Structures are given as structure tokens and as C-alpha cells.
Amino acid sequence: MQVVARATGLSPDVLRAWERRYRAVDPGRTPGAHRLYSDADIARLTLMRKALAAGRRIGFVARLPMEELELLVAQDEARPAPGPLASRRTISPLPESSLLARGFAAIERLDGPALERVLTDAGVTLTMPQMLEELLVPLLQEIGTAWRHGRIGIRHEHLATAAIRAWLVGARQVQSPPAHAPAIVVATPAGQVHELGALMAALVAESAGWQVIYLGVDLPADEIAAAARQGEARAVALSVVYPPDDPRLPHDLRRLRRLLPGGVALFAGGDAAAAYAGVLREVDARLVESISELREALDALRRRVA
Numbered sequence: 503m504q505v506v507a508r509a510t511g512l513s514p515d516v517l518r519a520w521e522r523r524y525r526a527v528d529p530g531r532t533p534g535a536h537r538l539y540s541d542a543d544i545a546r547l548t549l550m551r552k553a554l555a556a557g558r559r560i561g562f563v564a565r566l567p568m569e570e571l572e573l574l575v576a577q578d579e580a581r582p583a584p585g586p587l588a589s590r591r592t593i594s595p596l597p598e599s600s601l602l603a604r605g606f607a608a609i610e611r612l613d614g615p616a617l618e619r620v621l622t623d624a625g626v627t628l629t630m631p632q633m634l635e636e637l638l639v640p641l642l643q644e645i646g647t648a649w650r651h652g653r654i655g656i657r658h659e660h661l662a663t664a665a666i667r668a669w670l671v672g673a674r675q676v677q678s679p680p681a682h683a684p685a686i687v688v689a690t691p692a693g694q695v696h697e698l699g700a701l702m703a704a705l706v707a708e709s710a711g712w713q714v715i716y717l718g719v720d721l722p723a724d725e726i727a728a729a730a731r732q733g734e735a736r737a738v739a740l741s742v743v744y745p746p747d748d749p750r751l752p753h754d755l756r757r758l759r760r761l762l763p764g765g766v767a768l769f770a771g772g773d774a775a776a777a778y779a780g781v782l783r784e785v786d787a788r789l790v791e792s793i794s795e796l797r798e799a800l801d802a803l804r805r806r807v808a
């Protein structure tokens with residue numbers, strides 16, 4: 503452990519946490535149960551440290567296959583300035599920590615109205631990207647962690663999901679895309695039932711001036727493609743949160759690309775999207791790391807379309 507810590511520049515605590523939480527590497531064990539890292543593990547951990555230094559998210563980086571990780575770090579190193587995502591680290595402190603704490607406490611008490619008040623208050627004080635990335639996503643991640651460790655139950659997760667879903671649906675209703683806005687289809691592919699990432703992507707697309715054809719979750723490729731053709735969509739955004747190893751998904755992505763009219767941009771994001779980085783590249787889909795990156799990409803595409 504000490505040797506690997508020195509070689510990678512990561513502390514033993516970080517090494518253990520990355521292994522436990524993200525399965526970043528899977529070292530073997532000696533008969534005495536000491537970790538036995540391979541050269542490939544060390545290379546991977548070093549690349550992960552570099553990607554994080556460039557502002558990438560651990561949850562995203564930890565899932566990337568080795569070739570994709572190498573490519574990402576090479577791209578980051580080729581960029582003269584800090585990566586676009588690094589700026590997220592410098593966001594000034596906001597009252598979100600207390601909103602987060604209030605939100606989580608309300609969930610633990612199963613107090614739906616209190617959670618709704620937190621969301622309403624936050625909607626007034628935070629910008630929409632802050633609301634999504636600094637309150638809702640961390641809150642959902644905290645729920646996921648607490649649930650995994652048995653500190654809260656499915657009832658807490660369901661109460662929170664219902665309130666957050668209602669907030670997102672309400673926020674979408676006040677968006678009014680301009681006339682002749684380009685259309686985008688937002689959905690999750692077959693086998694993907696986590697909806698909130700897709701709803702967030704829909705909200706962001708609308709706020710970026712796109713007309714959203716929102717299909718919800720668990721859609722076969724043929725249906726997504728048919729919606730894109732019918733709505734003359736210029737883009738399709740897919741949310742891929744769980745599972746990270748569905749053998750059907752690569753086939754579906756290839757089929758979707760074949761069925762989509764030429765020139766339709768394909769975006770994929772969500773916690774498990776990076777696990778499909780290879781096939782996403784093959785079908786010329788852009789792997790988007792965050793909601794704010796989607797916003798930037800859609801702004802650029804809309805300017806080109808216009």
C-alpha cells in the first residue's frame with residue numbers, strides 16, 4: 503500500500519476509498535490479506551489522479567475502461583487551460599450545505615412537505631444549474647449511499663424521488679422554448695429505469711432553448727428513433743444510470759444509430775454512461791459528463807443549427 507501510495511501520489515485512505523466506493527481497481531490479496539497491486543492497477547490509479555486534477559468527477563472517471571481513461575487524460579493534458587469542468591471546483595460557497603442538510607433531515611423524518619419547502623426555497627435562491635448539480639444530485643447521491651449502508655430504507659428513497667420528480671416536472675412546465683426551437687428526444691434506453699437524470703437533461707435542454715420530446719424510461723431503440731424522425735429532432739439525449747454492464751445496451755445503441763436520420767447528434771450521460779464509452783464512441787455518440795456540459799454542447803449545436 504505504501505509503495506503504491508508513493509507511486510501514484512494518492513494516500514492509502516484515498517486508495518482504499520476508491521476501491522471500496524467505486525471499485526476503481528480490484529487488487530489481489532497475499533495469503534496474509536495484504537493488497538497486491540499490479541502494474542496495470544498503478545497505471546490506472548495514476549491516470550485517475552491526473553483526470554481528477556483536471557477537474558473530472560471521480561464517479562465518472564472510475565468507470566472508464568483503461569483505453570478511454572488514457573484518451574481522456576491525453577485530451578486534458580493537450581488543453582492549454584484548466585479543463586472546462588475545473589471551474590466547478592471554484593464555485594463560491596452557497597447556502598446549499600444547509601439546504602442539503604435540511605433536505606436530508608426531512609427525508610429521514612419522512613416529512614414530504616418539509617422536503618418540498620426545501621426544494622421551493624432552493625429554487626428561489628439557486629440558479630437552475632446550481633439547483634441540479636449542487637442540491638439535487640448530491641442529495642440523491644447521499645440517499646443512495648445512506649440506502650446502501652442501511653441507514654435509510656426504500657420508503658425514504660421513494661418519498662424523496664416523488665418530491666424531486668414533482669419539482670423537476672413543475673420546473674419544466676414554466677419553460678417556454680422559442681418558436682422554431684430545434685427538437686431533442688430525451689429518454690432512457692431499454693433496461694434503464696432510473697428517471698431523474700433524464701428529467702434533468704430534459705429541463706436543461708428546455709432552458710437552453712430546445713423543444714423536448716420527453717419519452718421517459720426504458721425505451722427500445724426503434725421507438726427512440728421513430729420519435730426522432732417524427733419530431734424531426736436534431737439531437738437525442740440518453741440517460742444511463744444503472745446497470746453499467748447490460749449486454750443488450752451496446753446492440754441497442756448500434757441499432758439506434760442505424761435507425762436515426764443522418765446528422766442527428768447523440769448524447770449520453772448518467773452515472774453508468776462511461777461504462778459504455780467504447781460503443782458510444784463507435785456510434786459517434788458524445789459521452790457527456792455533467793448536466794452543465796450538456797448545456798454547453800446544446801448551446802453550441804443550436805448555434806450551428808441556426
Ligand code: B12
Nearest residue numbers: 643646696697698699703739741771772773790792793796
Ligand atoms: C432513486 C433511485 C432509484 C429508484 C429510481 C426511481 C426513478 N423513478 O427514477 C428505484 C427505487 C427504482 C431504484 C432502483 C434500483 N436502484 Co437505484 N438509485 C436511486 C438513486 C437514489 C437516485 C438515482 C438517480 O435518479 N440518479 C440520476 C442522477 C441524479 O444521478 P447521476 O446518474 O449521477 O447523474 C448525474 C450525471 O451523470 C448527469 N446525468 C444523468 N443522466 C444524464 C443524461 C444526460 C444526457 C446527461 C448529459 C447527463 C446526465 O446528471 C447528473 C448530474 O450531473 C441512486 C443514487 C445515486 N447515486 O444516484 C440509486 C442507485 C443508482 N441505484 C442503485 C441500485 C443498486 C438500484 C437497484 C439495483 C436496487 C435493487 N436492489 O433493486 C434497483 C435497480 C432497478 C433497475 N431495474 O435497474 C445503485 C447503483 C449502484 C451501481 N452503479 O452499481 C445506486 C447508485 C444506489 C447505491 N449507492 O447503491 N433506484
